[in-house]
Amino acid sequence: MTDTPELAIRPATEDDLPAIVAMLADDPLGATRESPDDLTPYAAALKRLVEDPHQHVVVAVRGDRVVGTLQLTIVSGLSRKGATRSIIEGVRVHADERGSGLGTRFVEWAIDQSRRENCQLVQLTSDVTRTDAHRFYERLGFTASHVGFKLQL
Template sequence: MDNNMLFREAEETDVDEVVKMLANDPLGKTRENYIHPLPDQYLKAFEAIRSDPNNELIVAVWENQIIGVLQITFTPYITHQGGWRATIEGVRTSEYVRGKGVGTNMITWAIERAKTRNCHLVQLTTDKTRKDALRFYEKLGFQATHEGLKLKL
């Protein structure tokens, strides 16, 4: 991809395309409900993200098309001497641009964004079944230093 890629905060009109990307993979198909009109909970979640100064839903745009999305959350911690962390979640790229460097550009952008917010650490998780994603993040310097656990409610 050329250098004309733009990163910006998502707008309400982008939510449909964001959900479409989230639903367009094996795990997303089981978790998301991409129908028209979109269920209200997506717009409610978008409004909650947009109104929180420590959450950003970012889209990557190229030639006026949304080609990627990620959410970045900034969290203060009492550990690390009261430092801030950035957590990257919900990373997806459009199917037609995969393997063209979009994901690398998105994560690089998110790391730089974390630096501007004075974060001392960037963290992310990926599902254990996403072997390609794990290799992708490791190539970017991320290390699996912790064992993550979840409890579905």
């Protein structure tokens, strides 16, 4: 995948789940919806994702420590003349690594992977409360072009 002497970006494995889930839970939003004490549902989800060629769940590893994670989903569509798009989700960087450039490396990896998969568009959503993340994505060239909606089931 992407390697430097100090950092590697590689596919996530089940052994990475404790670190991934800890990062997902390490903010006010994640703390209310994640369950680091029970990894069973995460293991089942990761298995489904790994088996799907349109899903890429990756981790950033520094030394032997997982310091970030990201999910990239490839979506075929009819709109935009049958364009394929990618969706970046679940970007998390360990608190000790924030400000190190890892988030930029992750998004650049996702954009490069999207190009390799012939995507014409990369999109993502970010909770309205994550204003720092919004500025980060705008610095990387993303524009706030849509209003998102959710329906909890």
